[in-house]
Amino acid sequence: MQKRARKPSAHDVARLAGVSQAAVSRAYTKGASIAKETRDNILRIGKSVGYHPNPHARSLIKGETGIVGTVIGNPQNAVFMAALGALSKGLSKAGKHLIVATAEGSPTADAQVTELLNYRVDALLIMATRISSKLSRQCRAEGVPVISLNRGLREELPNLTSNDREGARQIAAHLIEQGYSRFGVIAGDPGSAVSEERVSAFTAYMEGRGIGAPVREVGYFRRHETMQAMRALLSQKVRPDAIFCATDYMAFAAIEVARYEFGLDIGPDIGIAGFDDIRESAWPSFDLTTFSLPIVPMINKALEVLLSKTPIHSSFRIVVDGEFRARGSTIRRRNPRSKKRASKR
Amino acid sequence: MQKRARKPSAHDVARLAGVSQAAVSRAYTKGASIAKETRDNILRIGKSVGYHPNPHARSLIKGETGIVGTVIGNPQNAVFMAALGALSKGLSKAGKHLIVATAEGSPTADAQVTELLNYRVDALLIMATRISSKLSRQCRAEGVPVISLNRGLREELPNLTSNDREGARQIAAHLIEQGYSRFGVIAGDPGSAVSEERVSAFTAYMEGRGIGAPVREVGYFRRHETMQAMRALLSQKVRPDAIFCATDYMAFAAIEVARYEFGLDIGPDIGIAGFDDIRESAWPSFDLTTFSLPIVPMINKALEVLLSKTPIHSSFRIVVDGEFRARGSTIRRRNPRSKKRASKR
């Protein structure tokens, strides 16, 4: 059985090319002081034997590994799959690599971040979860830039967010304008900054307009719990006629409960809005009014900052704007094209 | 502005502990020959200064990096998000790291695999895309185990598949049993092994039962194209009454075209089945009959093999069984609970 054939080293190439090993290093170092023909010759020979500099040896000297670590709280979250694509593409374009860790289940990403720090990543991106401020301080001490996505503007950590509060307000305004009058909200996890920003901005807007605070239920970002919450809302003596859900994924659950369990016509009978604008939201099954989370621009912005190697102060804040998307799930007049209900009842 | 504070090295710890640097190395090496109290003392001091062995230095010597690379063809594919979670969890449990690359757009993962090989990954897992057999040979020559997921049983590459052909047959049998009689299929990408296995097994089964080959359209795994394909199928003079789609994701598109554009009642009017059993398939909006792709067991099996460091022969084959899931989308009798259509027309 064939053992792993050692990859050729710079030494091997040097011998073949009749130069010193240092020359080989220079040949592969952009901007190094080396004669063009020496370099060309070395590169030619290197290529012929399949030589590539060992990045780990290089990282020992340079003190940087070319690896960016990311930890994703919930890999099932559709938003972060789009994020992952953008991340991996952006990094490979920059000649960097992406190490992915998931923190499903655990409340913080501390274990994963510690692990990545020990692995000497050059930078960290935290998505859909949080890290302790102690760990955040450690990162800064070690000179490893960290950015958290959407941790809320109040936290004392470098933060890249979308304008969720504004989005929630636009959704609220739209619902009022459509003539809905009795509002409910289904929050995500009460401990989640994302959920709280969205829900509190929605609530505040309603209160600011002299409308009482919407009835609040909690869905914990989970489907089952959201369905329970929706059932509770729809079973009240005075039933809400418009529901705002902290995420699109939750809104789908709400829509299905309303439609299939309560026989309601989404839009005319009850308005339902979400947040994120994931792929499925535009599908006719949901046709969901929502506010787009600009995840790809956010990732690109994050990469730009992380790769610039400028130290990131804890007061670092960037806001990327999403966009309001009005769709059928909050349109009051009956849609003439709808074939869902032939009779009025 | 604070520069990156150099992480403490084994040397630093050695000096503080009054031992040789090699002793520090031994203290952190499981099973090394070292006195318990020496080790304890070193570990205590190491911990106090935040020492962790540099894995890149270690990898230089050991010749292995502890990194497993994966390349995902289509990061939007819900199946592979579940896969990613399982992968990352399994690897971190084994003390390994996961580098993720995406090959969206390009037909093969060759560029990404080359990149990962240069990065000295210990093993490779290829999902939802393919690599050239030349590159596969190179991996074997370099002693890097590679497993491709679902590349079809015919290919001469190490391969871990689900029993898709059997699944397609079970779906076909079920449709016949339900009384459907005019069949259509919507294939994924004609160049995709996954799609071809599923579709050809379905077709073969129908032909074997004396029913003609189903009408075939192609949806390229994409929503828009699948909708077009479905429109074409439903616009035929003799309309099919049951459609098999290569994936659940495509089946959703088919369902929505049938329901919202043609006003059909899914199940009674037209049977629609998919393949994969992703999360959304169980939702009432789709309630899709399908065959589960056992992606998590597949990942675990793949990890088991990849981490065992046994050379993987090109004839390597493992099949993990999925399960048939009958749901409402292929149930002929009208569902009494359905509130979708009050009138018959």
Added chain:
DNA sequence: GTGAAAGCGCTAACAA
């Protein structure tokens, strides 16, 4: 422009 030599942080013989 090029080679010799030192050293990045670690592990693995080899002595002691």
Added chain:
DNA sequence: TTGTTAGCGCTTTCAC
């Protein structure tokens, strides 16, 4: 059990 020594494969002075 421990320290000493020699590298792993590379980059980076420092001479020439």
